[in-house]
Amino acid sequence: MNGATWLRAAPALFGLAALLLWEGLVRALDVPNYLVPGPLAILRAFLEDPGGLLLALLSTLSVTASALLAASSLGVLLALAMAASPWARAAIQPWAVVLQVTPIVAIAPLIIVWVGDPFTSLVVCATIVAFFPVLSNTAVGLAAVSPELLDLFRLNGASRWQILWLLRLPAALPYFLAGLRISGGLALVGAVVAEFVAGSGGFATGLAYRILEASYRLRIPRMFAALVLLCIAGIAINAALAGFSRWLLRRRGEV
Amino acid sequence: MLTLRGVGRRFPGGTEALAGVDLDLGEGDFLALLGPSGCGKSTLLRLIAGLDPPDTGSCVWAGAPPGPGQIGVVFQDPTLLPWARAAENVWLPLRLGGQRREAAWPAVQAALAQVGLADAAARYPRALSGGMRMRVAIARALVTRPRLLLLDEPFAALDEFTRHKLQEDLLALWQRARCTVVFVTHSIYEAAFLARRIVLMTPGPGRIADEIASPLAPSPQTRLDPAYAALVGETTRRMQRALEMP
C-alpha cells in the first residue's frame, strides 16, 4: 500500500480501531447495555428490526430531500432577487438572518400547528434550518464577478439578462454548490429536530420518533442503532453532494 | 478619430487621477501610454473606452461613437470565463451581439488562428499556459474586428520570451488589421518596440508630459537595430526629464 491508499483507508481503519476499543472496554468494565451498549449489541438491535428502522430512515430522508430541494430553490430565488435590486436586498437580508438565528425548536410547535399537514410542517421546519447557507453563498457568488469581465460585457452591449445568464449565474455556481453541501447536513438536522418536536403528535414515522420511543422503553441499543443510521445518512448526504459538485465543476473544466 | 481636451478625473476620496489631458487619436495609430505606476494610464484607457465619463473636459469622436463590439479590450489579467472553452471565450463578444454559435464559428476559428491557437480551441482556460490565456484574450478582443483596440499592460505578467513573441504578433496583427491601438505599459522597451507614438505620462495628478514619434519601421527585427537602442535612450532621457519637472 502506498501513502495515498493509506490516506484513503485512514477513516475506515480509525473507525474500526475505535469500534474494537469500544467493544473491548464495554466488556472489560462490564458496562450494562442500558448505559452504554457495545457495537455488537447495537448491531444485534438493528438486526432485530431492520425493516422498521430503515422505513423510519426513509421517512426522515424524504423530509430531508424535500427540504433541501425547497431550501435550494428558495435560497437561489432570494439571492437572485437580492442581486437584482438593492431594494430587495435591504428588504430580505435582515429577515433571512432573523430566520437563521431563531432556534427551530422554539418555532417548530407553532409551525406544526399552523401548517397542519404533518409532512409539510416537517419540511417547512427543515427548510428554515437549511436555506441560509444556499442563500448567502449564492448571493456572494452572484456579486463576486470580476469587474473587468463586467466591463467587457458592457463594452459589447450586453443586456442585464445576458449578464445574469452568461456571467453571474455561472460564476455563482461553485459558491452555490458549497452552500448546498452545508445545507444538506442542516436539512437532515432540521428534519430530525422537527420530528423530535412533533413527537408522537400525528406523524410518528421518522427516525427521531424511533429514538424517542426506544428511550421511553429503555431499549438503549435500539436507540443507538437509530442514531448510527442517522450518522450514516448524514455522511452519505455530504459525500453525495460533494461528489455531485465535483462532477459538475469537472464537467465545466474548473477542477 | 477621438479628441480629448482638458480631460480630468477625480475619484471619490479626493485622488486626482487625471488633469488637463489633451490627446488626439488618429485612425490607424499605434499609441503607447507610458508612465510609472499610478500615473493614471488605466484611468485614461477607461475614459477612452467610454467605461467611465470624464469629470471635466471633453471626449469627442469624429463621426459616430463606436457601438457595441467596435472597441476591443485586453486587460492585464486575461479574465477568461473559467467555465468556457477557449473557443467559447472568443465567441463571447459575438454571442453578446446576438450571433449564434454556428454563425460565429468561422470568425472564432479565424481569430484563434490569428493568435496561433487553432489547436487549443477546445481547451479550458485552466489547461492553458499564461501566455496562451493572454492569446485567447487577444483573440476575444479581435473577433469583432474592432475599430479600436485597447490593451492595459497585457504582457506584464509574462516571461521575456513569451512577451517578445506576443509583441511581435501584436505588431503583425496591427499591420494586417490596420485598426487603432492604444497600449498601456510601464516598460520603455515595450513602448519603443511597439508604438508609432510614445505618450509619456507623469503622476500627481496624471498628465501627458511629452510625446515621441517613433522613427522605426514596425518589424520584428528592430530589437537589434541601433535606432531602437537610440529610441530607448531618448525615451528614457525624456521620461526622466518629465518626472523631474515640478
Ligand SMILES: Nc1ncnc2c1ncn2[C@@H]1O[C@H](COP(=O)(O)OP(=O)(O)OP(=O)(O)O)[C@@H](O)[C@H]1O
Ligand atoms: N476606483 C478608484 N478609486 C479611487 N482611486 C483610484 C481608483 N482607481 C484608481 N485610483 C487612483 O488613481 C490614480 C491612477 O490610477 P491608475 O490605475 O489609472 O494608474 P496606472 O497608471 O494604471 O497605474 P499602474 O501602472 O500601477 O496600473 C492612482 O493614484 C490610484 O490610486
Ligand SMILES: [Mg+2]
Ligand atoms: Mg493600470
